[in-house]
Amino acid sequence: xxxxxxxxxxxxxxxxxxxxxxxxxALHPGDTVGGKYLLLHQLxxxxxxxxxxxxxxSTGAEVAVKTVLSSLASSSEAVERFRDxxxxxxxxxxxxxxxxxxxxxxxDERGPVLLVMELLRGHTLAxxxxxxxxxxxxxxxxxxxxxLAALSHAHxxxxxxxxxxxxxxxxALDPDGELSxxxxxxxxSQLRCWGxxxxxxxxxxxxxxxxxxxxxxxxxxxxxxxxFGVGILLYECLSGTHPFRALGxxxxxxxxxxxxxxxxxxxxxxxxxxxxxxxxxEDRFSSxxxxxxxxxxxxxxxxxxxxxxxxxxxxxxxxxxxVVSFLYGPAVPSVLAQTTVASPTPTCACER
Numbered sequence: 001x002x003x004x005x006x007x008x009x010x011x012x013x014x015x016x017x018x019x020x021x022x023x024x025x026a027l028h029p030g031d032t033v034g035g036k037y038l039l040l041h042q043l044x045x046x047x048x049x050x051x052x053x054x055x056x057x058s059t060g061a062e063v064a065v066k067t068v069l070s071s072l073a074s075s076s077e078a079v080e081r082f083r084d085x086x087x088x089x090x091x092x093x094x095x096x097x098x099x100x101x102x103x104x105x106x107x108d109e110r111g112p113v114l115l116v117m118e119l120l121r122g123h124t125l126a127x128x129x130x131x132x133x134x135x136x137x138x139x140x141x142x143x144x145x146x147x148l149a150a151l152s153h154a155h156x157x158x159x160x161x162x163x164x165x166x167x168x169x170x171x172a173l174d175p176d177g178e179l180s181x182x183x184x185x186x187x188x189s190q191l192r193c194w195g196x197x198x199x200x201x202x203x204x205x206x207x208x209x210x211x212x213x214x215x216x217x218x219x220x221x222x223x224x225x226x227x228f229g230v231g232i233l234l235y236e237c238l239s240g241t242h243p244f245r246a247l248g249x250x251x252x253x254x255x256x257x258x259x260x261x262x263x264x265x266x267x268x269x270x271x272x273x274x275x276x277x278x279x280x281x282e283d284r285f286s287s288x289x290x291x292x293x294x295x296x297x298x299x300x301x302x303x304x305x306x307x308x309x310x311x312x313x314x315x316x317x318x319x320x321x322x323v324v325s326f327l328y329g330p331a332v333p334s335v336l337a338q339t340t341v342a343s344p345t346p347t348c349a350c351e352r
Contacts, residue, residue, distance in 0.1 A: 027067065027112070032057070034104035034114045037065050048078065048187055053119060063101065064119045067112040079113060081187065086115045088159045088186040096150030098170070098184045120182065122173045125237070126166035134240040137265060141299050143169065144234055146181045148292040151230070154183070155223035155288060160190040162221065164229025165210040166236060190221060209242060213279050224281040227291050231276030231284075238262050243277060269298045 027050070031039045037054040043064065044051045054065040068082050089100035104114035125143065129135075135143070147169060154161060161168075161183065168185045188206050206215055212228035215221050235243040243259030259277065261270055272294045278284045285291040 027052070033065065033067075033112060034102075034116070035107070037063065037104075037114070037116065039065070046185075046187075048082065054116075062119050064117045066115040066117065082113055082115065084191055085185075085187045085189065088154075088189045088191055089115070089117065092150075092154050092157055092159060092186075094150050094153040095180065096146045096182055097154065098182050120170050120172040120184075122171045122179070124167055125169040125171060125181070125233075128171060129166055129236065129240065135237045137238065137269065137302065138299075140234060140237040141295055143171070143181045143237065144230060144295060145292055145299075147183060147233070148230060148288045148295070150181075150183045151223070151226050152288040152292065154189075155226070158191060159186065160221055160223060161186060161188075161226050161229070162190055162215060163188050163206045163210065164226050164233060165207055166233065167207075169233070209244070212281070214281060222281070223287055224284050227276050227284050227288055228278075228281075230288070230291060231273055234273050234276065235259060235262065238265055238273075266298070266302065268301065269295075272298060 027033070027039060027042075029039055029041055033039065033054070036057045038057055040053045040055060040062070042050055042052050049066050049068045052065045052067070053062060055062050068079060083103065086100055086103040089098065090103070093099070098120065099118040100115060101118070102114075102116040104116065106113055123131075147164075151161060151164070163185065164183075168183065170182045170184050172180050172182050174180050208216065210229055210232055212221065212225045215225050232243055235241075239262045258274065262273075265273075272291065275294075276284055276291055285294065
């Protein structure tokens, strides 16, 4: 993870000047919600709610508190989906998924429903790409592999995220200084846990530019929907461009044409990305774990080639020095003429 160049600071408040409202009640810094959570500042606002930095007055710990927008608070559908997010996040105990601590029901009809989560320090992948542009192959895989591990865990628990995109991948700074990619925002996830599905699961929900074809059609989806999202993520990280925007089309859900190949990446990596982006689910990797295995194999092969390339380069240098020494004799320091090449021990860039 040390290869990632990500600006990290304390999560900053939203300076837009807008006054957030949740559950019919305007929220302000200094308000206490849920009986014990003191709101410090707003972190973000989205289509369904706001996220606040808050302090637990009982323990002093800082947490993230998510609330439903007032415009949606009267909608039983929106509130139940918010509860679904809380249930999905709470049951997914994985280092690559943001932790949920509590779901707080309103004390009265005007109060907001609260989802209390761990407070992450860092930036989203979307912010990283906007600030620094495309990532290297090593950086991309250092993010994609933990994300796939987290998604695989979610799928095994019966949860399909359905909104995998750079905005929902958070590059968190751990207390020990390591960067850990985390999947956030299960607000439109599909729940197959508890042996049930709901009408909400059949809706075409998500971010249109990041929907799989079957998701955009409102069809039933499984983990291969998220595999498609990771395919878009890989393409965007390596090229700086959304694969289907690169086609120049106006329809965000048109997936009938394959995106243009990224010319700067190896054929094996491109083959994995292209398969993840296949229009038909049956043509993609069958699971997030299978895509992770393919990417791990690509990374291992790329790292294995680097020592070979080094030996080849040093061999050329040694040959050149011998030729120069033969032509010019004493003009070349003898120590250079005696250069030898030893086979280096293979190293992995991710282990530095």
